[in-house]
Structures are given as structure tokens and as C-alpha cells.
Amino acid sequence: MKEFRYCPLCAAGLVSSEIEGRLRSLCPGCGWVNYKNPLPASACIVRDGDKVLLVRRAVDPFAGRWSLPGGFIEAEETPEDGALRELYEETGIRGKIERLLGVYSQETGVYGNVLVIGFLAVMTGGRLKAGSDVSEACFGIPEEADIPFESQRRMLGGIKGRL
Numbered sequence: 107m108k109e110f111r112y113c114p115l116c117a118a119g120l121v122s123s124e125i126e127g128r129l130r131s132l133c134p135g136c137g138w139v140n141y142k143n144p145l146p147a148s149a150c151i152v153r154d155g156d157k158v159l160l161v162r163r164a165v166d167p168f169a170g171r172w173s174l175p176g177g178f179i180e181a182e183e184t185p186e187d188g189a190l191r192e193l194y195e196e197t198g199i200r201g202k203i204e205r206l207l208g209v210y211s212q213e214t215g216v217y218g219n220v221l222v223i224g225f226l227a228v229m230t231g232g233r234l235k236a237g238s239d240v241s242e243a244c245f246g247i248p249e250e251a252d253i254p255f256e257s258q259r260r261m262l263g264g265i266k267g268r269l
């Protein structure tokens with residue numbers, strides 16, 4: 107990941123300083139500290155028999171590869187709302203959350219460490235179509251989809267044979 111070199115608030119050059127036990131970038135002008143935390147995202151599994159709803163990504167990381175529907179949670183959203191919004195935006199499917207499956211760390215390179223909150227959701231309506239940031243959306247066998255995100259493989263592993 108690229109590093110901030112200037113303060114995003116006052117544009118002063120940042121300095122490295124030990125704060126709360128770690129070297130962090132500090133603004134000597136206004137005191138802003140570049141705390142680095144995982145980015146919260148949510149993803150969901152929507153099942154249809156042995157198949158799950160999958161999207162082929164049109165954006166990096168892993169453009170062209172299959173994934174579960176999901177994405178970053180907006181500031182005003184709950185993780186559940188974020189998961190259902192991304193589900194609708196990417197697949198045209200409306201859903202409701204059934205339950206939390208787990209919380210997973212995913213190293214992404216582009217976005218650093220992403221905290222993925224995984225839900226099981228059920229379809230309530232809508233019409234299946236490839237939406238934003240995806241080139242295809244369909245129900246498929248997850249083992250055959252070669253999903254590149256370890257967090258999503260763990261999510262899928264967690265429901266295997268348990269429903």
C-alpha cells in the first residue's frame with residue numbers, strides 16, 4: 107500500500123513517531139496521526155441447493171475471477187445493510203440476512219488488511235443480472251469457481267454440510 111507523505115488535513119509533511127507502541131506517521135502541524143486499521147467489508151452467501159450466488163469481478167483485485175457478492179461498508183451502514191446493498195448492486199437480487207457466518211481477515215494488497223464480515227442471506231426478490239463492478243452473476247458450485255479470497259473460502263467451508 108502507498109503511504110501518506112503529507113497530512114490530509116493541513117498538508118504539512120508527516121514525521122515518523124512512536125505512538126501507542128508503534129511507529130506511526132504524525133503531522134507536526136495539527137497532530138493528525140495516520141492510524142492504520144483494517145477496512146470493514148461484508149460479503150454474503152445466498153444458496154440455491156448446492157449452488158451459491160457468485161459474481162465474476164470486473165475490478166481489481168482479482169478482476170476476472172469469481173467471488174461472493176460483497177464490498178466495503180459505507181460509513182452510515184450496518185454490516186448487514188452493506189451486504190444486502192452490495193448483493194443488490196452486483197446481482198440484482200434482493201435478500202435478507204439469515205445469520206452471521208463469521209468475521210475474517212483478508213490481506214488484499216490493494217486495500218491492505220480487509221475485515222470481512224460474512225453473512226448467510228436468503229433471496230427475497232429481484233432479478234438476477236450482472237450489476238456494478240461485475241461482468242457475470244449466476245448460481246454456481248463454489249468449489250468449481252476457484253475463488254481467490256481465502257476469507258470467502260473459509261466462509262463457504264463454514265457452511266459446508268451444516269445447513
Ligand SMILES: [Zn+2]
Pocket residue numbers: 113114115116117118133134135136137138
Ligand atoms: Zn496536519
